[in-house]
Amino acid sequence: MGKPKNSPSAPVESVSDRIAAEVERAIRRNVKGLEYLASPAPVVGATPKELLYKRGTLNLFHYLPMVDEVYRVPILIVMATSNRGYILDLAPGQSFVEFLLKSGYDVYLIDWTPPSAEEKSLRFEDYTLDFIPECVRRVRKDSGVKDLTLMGYCMGGVLATMYVSIHPKTQPKNLICFTTPISFPKMELFAKWSDKRYFDVDRLVDTLGNVPSEMIMSSFDMLRPASRIAGQLQLWENMWNDEHVKSFRMFERWSNDTLPLAGEYFRQTVKELIWNNSFDKGSLMIGGRRADLRNITSPILHVVAEHDHIVPYAASKRLIEQVGSSDKEEVVLKGGHISVVAGANAQRRLWPRLDAWLGVRSV
Amino acid sequence: MPEKPANDPGAGWRDMVAQWEKGINSLANQTMASDEFSSGTNSAMNVALRAQQVMGAAMSTYLATLNLPSRADVTAIADRLQTIESYMSRIAAALEAQQPPAKKRTPRLPKAGKPRRTKRPPAQITPT
Numbered sequence: 001m002g003k004p005k006n007s008p009s010a011p012v013e014s015v016s017d018r019i020a021a022e023v024e025r026a027i028r029r030n031v032k033g034l035e036y037l038a039s040p041a042p043v044v045g046a047t048p049k050e051l052l053y054k055r056g057t058l059n060l061f062h063y064l065p066m067v068d069e070v071y072r073v074p075i076l077i078v079m080a081t082s083n084r085g086y087i088l089d090l091a092p093g094q095s096f097v098e099f100l101l102k103s104g105y106d107v108y109l110i111d112w113t114p115p116s117a118e119e120k121s122l123r124f125e126d127y128t129l130d131f132i133p134e135c136v137r138r139v140r141k142d143s144g145v146k147d148l149t150l151m152g153y154c155m156g157g158v159l160a161t162m163y164v165s166i167h168p169k170t171q172p173k174n175l176i177c178f179t180t181p182i183s184f185p186k187m188e189l190f191a192k193w194s195d196k197r198y199f200d201v202d203r204l205v206d207t208l209g210n211v212p213s214e215m216i217m218s219s220f221d222m223l224r225p226a227s228r229i230a231g232q233l234q235l236w237e238n239m240w241n242d243e244h245v246k247s248f249r250m251f252e253r254w255s256n257d258t259l260p261l262a263g264e265y266f267r268q269t270v271k272e273l274i275w276n277n278s279f280d281k282g283s284l285m286i287g288g289r290r291a292d293l294r295n296i297t298s299p300i301l302h303v304v305a306e307h308d309h310i311v312p313y314a315a316s317k318r319l320i321e322q323v324g325s326s327d328k329e330e331v332v333l334k335g336g337h338i339s340v341v342a343g344a345n346a347q348r349r350l351w352p353r354l355d356a357w358l359g360v361r362s363v
Numbered sequence: 364m365p366e367k368p369a370n371d372p373g374a375g376w377r378d379m380v381a382q383w384e385k386g387i388n389s390l391a392n393q394t395m396a397s398d399e400f401s402s403g404t405n406s407a408m409n410v411a412l413r414a415q416q417v418m419g420a421a422m423s424t425y426l427a428t429l430n431l432p433s434r435a436d437v438t439a440i441a442d443r444l445q446t447i448e449s450y451m452s453r454i455a456a457a458l459e460a461q462q463p464p465a466k467k468r469t470p471r472l473p474k475a476g477k478p479r480r481t482k483r484p485p486a487q488i489t490p491t
Contacts, residue, residue, distance in 0.1 A: 072480040104482040198405035226387035359484030
C-alpha cells in the first residue's frame with residue numbers, strides 16, 4: 001500500500017514524497033521543455049465558421065450552429081480593432097464562441113485583419129456608419145431575424161456603443177459590452193504617454209500612415225513591464241503541466257498577434273477620446289451625429305474586470321452610469337482584461353452568468 | 364479550494380517571482396507616470412520620426428533618379444493587387460452562385476441545416 005497522498009484526509013505529505021514528486025517534475029520539465037521548443041504553435045480559432053462578407057480590414061464570420069434549436073435572436077460580436085477575434089475561440093472546451101453555440105445561440109463575428117496602407121484613412125465614421133451597419137444588415141438577412149444582440153469587447157465595445165448611440169431609432173435587442181472604456185483619461189498611463197504637450201500624434205500618423213502593431217504591443221507591455229518575464233519563469237516552473245503550457249502558448253500567441261491601427265482612427269482616438277474625453281462628455285460628433293450614450297435604451301450588460309490594468313474600472317464604469325436603458329446591469333468579476341472573457345476563470349465566472357442574462361432576453 | 368502542500372519547495376520561488384513582478388511593475392508605473400518620462404520618450408520618438416521622414420524623402424528622390432520604385436510605390440501596388448484579388452474572388456463567388464449545383468467545382472464549407480429559432484431558456488424568468 002502506498003503512502004498517503006496530499007488530500008483533504010491526509011493534508012501533510014512526507015518530505016520524501018515531496019522530494020520524489022519534485023524530482024519527477026524536474027525530469028518531466030526538462031523533457032517537456034525540449035518538446036516545447038520543437039512543437040508547433042497550438043491551433044486556435046478552430047470552431048467551424050464561414051466568411052459571410054469581407055471588405056478590406058473587415059471580416060464578417062458566421063459560426064456554424066452546433067444544435068438543432070437556437071434562440072430567436074442572433075448575436076453579432078464586434079472584436080477589438082487591435083486584436084484578433086480568436087481570443088473568443090481559443091480551443092475546443094475553452095472557447096467562448098463554442099460555449100455560446102452549444103448553449104443555443106446563433107453567433108456572428110466581426111473580426112479585423114491589418115488595415116492596408118490604403119485604409120489609413122479609416123475613421124470612426126467608417127466603422128460606425130458603414131462597417132457595423134453593413135454587417136447588421138447582412139446578419140439580419142442571413143438569419144431572417146430583425147432583432148440582434150450586439151456584443152463588443154474592449155474597443156469593439158466602444159464602436160458598438162458609438163454605433164447604437166448614433167442610431168437611436170434602430171436599437172439592438174440587447175447590448176453586451178466587455179471591459180469597454182468610456183472615460184479615456186482614466187486610463188492614466190495611456191493618457192500620460194499621449195499627453196498633448198509632448199505627443200505629436202499628427203507627426204506620427206502623417207509619417208507612418210497606419211500605427212504599427214509593434215507600437216501597439218509595446219504600449220500594452222509597458223503597462224506591466226515585468227509580467228512577460230515573470231510569465232516565462234512561471235512557464236518554466238509549470239513545464240511539466242501540459243494544460244498550463246497549452247494555455248500559456250495560446251494566450252502568448254494571441255497577445256503577440258496585435259494588429260496595426262488605421263492612422264486616422266488612431267488620431268481620432270487620441271484627440272477625441274483621450275485629449276477631449278468627448279465620448280464621456282457626450283460631445284463626440286460622428287458624421288454629423290452626436291454620439292450621446294443617453295440614446296442607448298436597449299437592455300445592456302457591461303462586464304468589467306476587477307484587476308484590469310488596461311481598462312481600469314474608473315474608465316469603464318461611466319458606461320452604465322450614462323446609458324438611457326432602464327434594464328441595465330454592470331458585473332464586476334475577478335480577473336484581468338483578458339482573463340475576464342477567456343480561459344478557465346471566465347469559463348467558471350462569466351460564461352454561465354452571461355448565458356443566464358442573455359437567454360431570457362433572446363426569445 | 365485545494366489545500367496547499369505543507370512542504371512545497373516551489374512555494375518560496377513562486378512567492379519571490381510574484382513579489383519581484385509586483386515590485387518592478389509598480390516602480391515602472393510610477394516612473395512612467397511622470398512628465399519627464401512622457402516628455403523624454405515622445406522627444407525620442409519625434410526625433411526618430413523626423414529622421415524617418417528625412418530619410419524617406421531622400422531615398423525616394425534617389426530611387427526616382429535611378430528610375431526605381433520606392434517602398435511606398437511597391438506597397439501601393441501590393442494594395443491595388445489585393446483590392447483586385449478581392450474583387451475577383453467576389454466576382455468568382457457571384458458566378459459560382461449562379462451555376463446549377465451539379466456544376467459547382469469548389470466545395471463550399473458545408474452549411475448545417477438552418478436550426479429552429481424556437482429555443483427557450485431552461486427556466487423562463489421575466490427580465491427585471
